[in-house]
Amino acid sequence: MSDDAGIKKAASLLKQGAVMLDISCPICHMPLFKLKSGEIVCPNHGKVYVVKNEEEEAKVKREVSLQGVEETLLDGLFAVAKKIKEDPSDEESLKQVIYYLDALDRVEKLIKELKGQQSQ
Structure with missing residues (x-):
């Protein structure tokens, strides 16, 4: 993002009450901005994590x-779902969907669990 675009986004964030x-x-x-929701964002990159230790x-x-793994699994699931639309009787693809759903459930x-630990 160019400097001008970042400055415009920063001005927009200020207008929105950040x-x-x-x-x-x-x-x-x-500069980073704190939104009304409490989230800290960079006008250029979006969400930023501020850590103390x-x-x-x-x-x-x-x-x-884990969020990256979740996105990768979803991409794979959608790819297999397309195969199933083309050939609904493809047993291997149906098994893959089950594996993807199981893996997604575990990641979620x-x-x-990790978010629960962070709030403590």
Whole structure:
């Protein structure tokens, strides 16, 4: 994103009631903003995680990694679903759907468990 676009996005965030913070994005060095929801965002990159110690950093990295795994599994599930639309009797694809759904369920449980630990 260009500097002008970042500045325009920052101005838009301020108009929406966001508060500019005294810390900057570690990637682009633009000021970070705190939304009314409490979420901290960079005008250029979107959501930013602010951590206070190594333990928090490790938890955030695990959560982001699990979200990446979840996205990959969903992409695979959608690809197999297309195969099933073409050939509904393809037993191998049907088995793959079950495996994907099982893996997604496990990842979602891990994400919920991790978020529960963060709120404690």
